[in-house]
Amino acid sequence: MKILVTGSRGQLGSELLVLSASCPHHNFFFYDLPDLDITVQERVEALCTNYNIDVIVNCAAYTAVDKAEIDSATAYKVNSDGPAVLAACARDRHALLLHVSTDYVFDGTSNIPYRETDPVAPLGVYGRSKWEGEERIRAIAPSYMIFRTSWLYSVFGVNFVKTMLRLGADRPELSVVVDQIGTPTWAADLAAVLVSIIDRHDRDFSYGETFHYSNEGVASWYDFAQSVMELAGVSCQITPVESAQYPQIASRPLYSVLNKSAIKKDWGINIPYWRDSLKAMLQQLGAEKVA
Numbered sequence: 001m002k003i004l005v006t007g008s009r010g011q012l013g014s015e016l017l018v019l020s021a022s023c024p025h026h027n028f029f030f031y032d033l034p035d036l037d038i039t040v041q042e043r044v045e046a047l048c049t050n051y052n053i054d055v056i057v058n059c060a061a062y063t064a065v066d067k068a069e070i071d072s073a074t075a076y077k078v079n080s081d082g083p084a085v086l087a088a089c090a091r092d093r094h095a096l097l098l099h100v101s102t103d104y105v106f107d108g109t110s111n112i113p114y115r116e117t118d119p120v121a122p123l124g125v126y127g128r129s130k131w132e133g134e135e136r137i138r139a140i141a142p143s144y145m146i147f148r149t150s151w152l153y154s155v156f157g158v159n160f161v162k163t164m165l166r167l168g169a170d171r172p173e174l175s176v177v178v179d180q181i182g183t184p185t186w187a188a189d190l191a192a193v194l195v196s197i198i199d200r201h202d203r204d205f206s207y208g209e210t211f212h213y214s215n216e217g218v219a220s221w222y223d224f225a226q227s228v229m230e231l232a233g234v235s236c237q238i239t240p241v242e243s244a245q246y247p248q249i250a251s252r253p254l255y256s257v258l259n260k261s262a263i264k265k266d267w268g269i270n271i272p273y274w275r276d277s278l279k280a281m282l283q284q285l286g287a288e289k290v291a
């Protein structure tokens, strides 16, 4: 299939680029700013027509959660208008749109993993703009799959794991939030799921579905940081702090664990445990402790 990947220099897009090397049966086209701005309809349409695109994988997003509170116009443009442009293009070409969304559509007041059908109540601009993007896709595209994921990290880009490694190398002690619970997700695992679904997808698609996908298991940011230091052999003491002691511009859900039963059942996907994936990522980064 001919697959357009947007936002291709981000974490997920970069992982798809790596994977594409082992997918000679597909033609991938990777685009990011400034060559492709997903909010510019004519450009999106021209690329899709020129390459005769069958599948659009939207990895483009405004992901700066705190900055979104200050620059909400850009957040809504990229996270809501952009997906609407892609959805219209997919509709007009009878193409499939794979889109990625976030656990931050939930307010975190639950204490059991969120299902796809649970009511959303985003706490900030980022979550609201992502939710709006989802809804616009549902309204426009006849063939789409939305994957809500959480706490993405990768060897590419800036993320929590790399920040912890950088800070841990310089400081003897770090304070990390202990009362926000979710699941870290290696972007390479999510990329593999997307490719596996494309591989098995019927060419004659006409269907809309939302799935939750994260790695398996549960952690606080404190647990996540502890594991990074332990697996990388960095001797930096992690001190647990509550969110109230670590004020941030945007509120985050205190609990955003995703229930992944639907994707496991419908697509037979085996999901790696988050610490195993973290170990694999650190190995790739060359940061895993030598046993």
Ligand SMILES: NC(=O)c1ccc[n+]([C@@H]2O[C@H](COP(=O)([O-])OP(=O)(O)OC[C@H]3O[C@@H](n4cnc5c(N)ncnc54)[C@H](OP(=O)(O)O)[C@@H]3O)[C@@H](O)[C@H]2O)c1
Pocket (backbone or CB within 6 Å): 006, 007, 008, 009, 010, 011, 012, 013, 032, 033, 036, 037, 038, 039, 058, 059, 060, 061, 062, 063, 078, 082, 100, 101, 102, 103, 130, 149, 150, 151, 152, 153, 157, 187
């Ligand atoms: N990161 C997380 O923890 C997390 C958690 C849950 C869900 N998600 C979702 O997962 C998806 C992938 O996230 P990620 O971490 O891979 O994101 P990322 O690393 O921030 O990558 C996003 C990419 O999109 C590009 N982009 C921004 N505006 C664009 C536009 N108008 N047109 C085209 N490209 C544009 C960015 O370019 P610039 O860098 O130049 O802006 C960047 O290369 C996103 O939908 C995100 O909302 C992420």
